[in-house]
Amino acid sequence: MTNESHGPTLTLQAHAKINLSLDVLHKRRDGYHHLCMIMQEISLHDEVHLRLTPEPGIRLTTNAGFLPVDQGNIAWKAAERLARGAGVSLESQGVAIHIDKQIPVAAGLAGGSADAAAVLKGLNALWRLGLSLEELQLISLPLGADIPYCLMGGTALAEGIGERLTPLTLAKPFWVVLVKPPVSVSTREVYEALKLDEIEERPDTLALIEALAQADSLTMAGAMANVLETVTIPQVPEIGELKRRLLALNATASLMSGSGPTVFGLFKDQEKARSAGEKLKRLYREVHVVHTLRRSQ
Ligand SMILES: C[C@@](CO)(OP(=O)(O)O)[C@H](O)COP(=O)(O)OP(=O)(O)OC[C@H]1O[C@@H](n2ccc(N)nc2=O)[C@H](O)[C@@H]1O
Ligand SMILES: Nc1ncnc2c1ncn2[C@@H]1O[C@H](COP(=O)(O)OP(=O)(O)O)[C@@H](O)[C@H]1O
Numbered sequence: 327m328t329n330e331s332h333g334p335t336l337t338l339q340a341h342a343k344i345n346l347s348l349d350v351l352h353k354r355r356d357g358y359h360h361l362c363m364i365m366q367e368i369s370l371h372d373e374v375h376l377r378l379t380p381e382p383g384i385r386l387t388t389n390a391g392f393l394p395v396d397q398g399n400i401a402w403k404a405a406e407r408l409a410r411g412a413g414v415s416l417e418s419q420g421v422a423i424h425i426d427k428q429i430p431v432a433a434g435l436a437g438g439s440a441d442a443a444a445v446l447k448g449l450n451a452l453w454r455l456g457l458s459l460e461e462l463q464l465i466s467l468p469l470g471a472d473i474p475y476c477l478m479g480g481t482a483l484a485e486g487i488g489e490r491l492t493p494l495t496l497a498k499p500f501w502v503v504l505v506k507p508p509v510s511v512s513t514r515e516v517y518e519a520l521k522l523d524e525i526e527e528r529p530d531t532l533a534l535i536e537a538l539a540q541a542d543s544l545t546m547a548g549a550m551a552n553v554l555e556t557v558t559i560p561q562v563p564e565i566g567e568l569k570r571r572l573l574a575l576n577a578t579a580s581l582m583s584g585s586g587p588t589v590f591g592l593f594k595d596q597e598k599a600r601s602a603g604e605k606l607k608r609l610y611r612e613v614h615v616v617h618t619l620r621r622s623q
Contacts (some may be wrong), residue, residue, distance in 0.1 A: 333378040335609040336448045339371040340440035341479060341619060342429045342500065343472070344583040344590050346538070347529035348552040350520060350548045351422055358471070358487045359517055364494065364538075365472075367479040368502050372437060373426040374401065374444040378452055390427035401425060403469055404442035405449060411465050412455045421449065430506045430612050432513075434584030436472040443476035463489065472584075480621025481538065483531070497541040499618045500592040501599035503572060506612035507564045507587050516585040519557045527551050543594065547579035558586040565589055575602035 346364040353359050354484035379385070386395045386402050393399060397406070401423055409416050423445060429437030446462050449455075457465075459477060466473035471488035481496040536542075559566045565582050568589040572580040576598045577591030593599035603615035 333380065334452055335375065335377045336452055338374045338376070338444040338448050339438075340372045340374050340425075340429075340444035342435040342437060342440060343347060343367055343475065344435065344504075344588075345552060345581070346481075347534055347550050347581075348368045348402045348554055348584065349528050349531060350517075350522060350525075350553050352522065354487075359520070361485065361488060363484050364529075364531065364534060365475050365484050366496070367481070367621070368504075369420045369616040370429055370435070370504065370614050370617055372441055372444075374441055374448065375422075375424040375426070376445065376448040376452060377422040379420040379422050382417050382582065384416065384423065385420065386423045386425070388425040388427055390425070390431065391446055393425070393427065393431065398587050399425075400438040400469060401441040401445045404445040404466065404473075407465060407469060408449050408453075408455075409448055410435055412453065412457070413452050414455075414546075415478075417427050421452075422540075429587065430504075432510055433506045433612075434511075434513075434582065434586045435587040436476055436584065438447070439470045439472035439476045442466065442469055442473050446473075446477065456461050463491075468519060478621065481618075483535065494535055495539040496618060496620070497539055497593070498531050499620075500578070501534065501596050502582075502616050503575075503577065503593065503599050503603050503606065504548070504612075504614040504616065505572070505589050505606050505610050506566055507562065507568065507589070508611065509562050509564070509587050511558060511562070511586050513585040516554055516557050520554065521556070525553050525556055528553060550579050552581050552583075554585050555582050558582060562587055572602065575605060577602065 463474035474477035529551040530549040572591030
């Protein structure tokens with residue numbers, strides 16, 4: 327899209343993710359953890375507006391007043407890293423980024439990573455760089471372990487620290503009720519507090535992959551688990567209560583997403599999801615009724 331008076335513009339949807347499973351296999355020497363997890367793109371999204379400007383540098387604005395609008399914003403870092411990696415000078419031209427934030431922040435939904443992925447995709451197009459998905463994923467990894475997945479989307483198995491990705495089949499979509507309790511958790515602190523030798527319940531990743539492909543929701547529900555709950559539930563018992571509440575409201579399965587604190591319930595039926603969402607809205611401020619998405623490219 328081109329707007330003569332303001333320079334070329336592009337608007338992208340930056341979708342959140344949930345983790346249908348999350349297993350931590352071991353801690354690496356660099357402090358990062360080797361993972362095996364199933365990621366699922368959902369319809370909840372931020373809008374990322376990009377505009378090339380004659381003024382030099384990166385300018386970032388957002389409707390979320392508490393987010394950084396400088397190098398502290400992961401979307402800002404993504405633009406700078408791509409420019410440096412691709413040899414685009416930000417001294418003779420610039421880019422304006424506006425983030426319309428809808429995804430709860432620091433919630434285990436990868437909102438920041440989704441914004442960064444949208445900036446990389448959008449500037450790859452606006453700057454006509456012609457970089458492949460794999461090249462963008464390589465550039466993105468040092469900025470955040472979830473960004474390579476966010477660039478890809480859909481349903482995927484993520485291994486390594488999140489960068490080894492295999493697309494998976496989700497035979498039937500789900501309605502997803504998200505509830506973010508009003509607490510903050512730091513991803514780094516959750517990983518640091520994890521005691522690998524004390525984990526009793528792990529996901530059955532292979533059974534889950536098969537169940538997702540066969541739309542076998544009974545096997546699916548039994549195979550799902552997130553080992554990071556062993557850290558967060560003792561700290562925030564509300565997370566465990568919310569899981570039980572969602573199951574009592576007819577969810578097929580319920581889990582904490584990522585490092586939390588957001589809890590989601592999967593529903594086959596839209597009406598049941600809506601009704602559960604309405605009941606939970608009486609108790610929680612941040613409730614979203616959304617659905618799973620297939621990979622778009
Ligand atoms: C837990 C997960 C699950 O999808 O998501 P979120 O809850 O953040 O959405 C991810 O592993 C989070 O990915 P992301 O949030 O991109 O992580 P980064 O910014 O790269 O790292 C934040 C911190 O988490 C820890 N970290 C992250 C990834 C990993 N495989 N091992 C780790 O130990 C490191 O201490 C790091 O300093
Ligand atoms: N564009 C952005 N959107 C959200 N958070 C951001 C962004 N840029 C930087 N951050 C910072 O990154 C941290 C993690 O944010 P987020 O990606 O929403 O959480 P999570 O890693 O739990 O999915 C927050 O503390 C926030 O201040």
